Amino acid sequence: MNQRHSASLALVQKPGLYHADGLFTKHRGHFLAVKTADCLPLLLANEDVIGVIHMGWRSAEKGILKNISFDLTDFKVAAGLGLRSCCYQVGNEFREFGEFSSYLRTTSKGVFFQPIRFARDQLIAKGLKKDNFFDLSLCSYCLRRDFFSYRGSKTGKRNLSFIGFR
Numbered sequence: 001m002n003q004r005h006s007a008s009l010a011l012v013q014k015p016g017l018y019h020a021d022g023l024f025t026k027h028r029g030h031f032l033a034v035k036t037a038d039c040l041p042l043l044l045a046n047e048d049v050i051g052v053i054h055m056g057w058r059s060a061e062k063g064i065l066k067n068i069s070f071d072l073t074d075f076k077v078a079a080g081l082g083l084r085s086c087c088y089q090v091g092n093e094f095r096e097f098g099e100f101s102s103y104l105r106t107t108s109k110g111v112f113f114q115p116i117r118f119a120r121d122q123l124i125a126k127g128l129k130k131d132n133f134f135d136l137s138l139c140s141y142c143l144r145r146d147f148f149s150y151r152g153s154k155t156g157k158r159n160l161s162f163i164g165f166r
């Protein structure tokens with residue numbers, strides 16, 4: 001994907017580079033990949049469709065998960081390596097995003113966003129069963145010595161998460 005922190009999803013018919021922040025395909029033999037360095041990669045699948053989503057806060061706030069056109073009732077979703085609420089400190093301006101208001105945690109150190117709870121709730125609203133949401137619980141900042149974290153080192157490099165359909 002040529003990712004732009006947008007809320008655009010594309011349906012892949014043939015291999016290539018897509019201008020989007022989420023891809024789905026029904027074609028067996030295809031692999032879908034997402035690049036991240038703190039944003040949250042989401043991998044989705046049922047028997048007929050696979051998908052990847054690049055969920056940074058901009059895409060989240062613009063409604064990328066609400067734009068999913070599939071009923072997620074029989075999907076499974078995995079949340080991969082990304083910034084977790086332990087390290088997702090945000091500015092007070094996040095309070096102005098109504099969508100995020102239930103997903104901010106205030107501590108003596110500041111305000112923290114909870115991307116996993118946000119993603120899970122939005123996907124459940126799309127039909128996903130609670131037990132079919134799997135969190136790898138890997139925080140890219142906590143693990144910045146092993147993986148690429150933009151907050152950790154302002155790196156231009158990215159972690160690659162992918163899903164294949166056989």
Ligand SMILES: [Zn+2]
Binds near residue numbers: 085
């Ligand atoms: Zn962390």
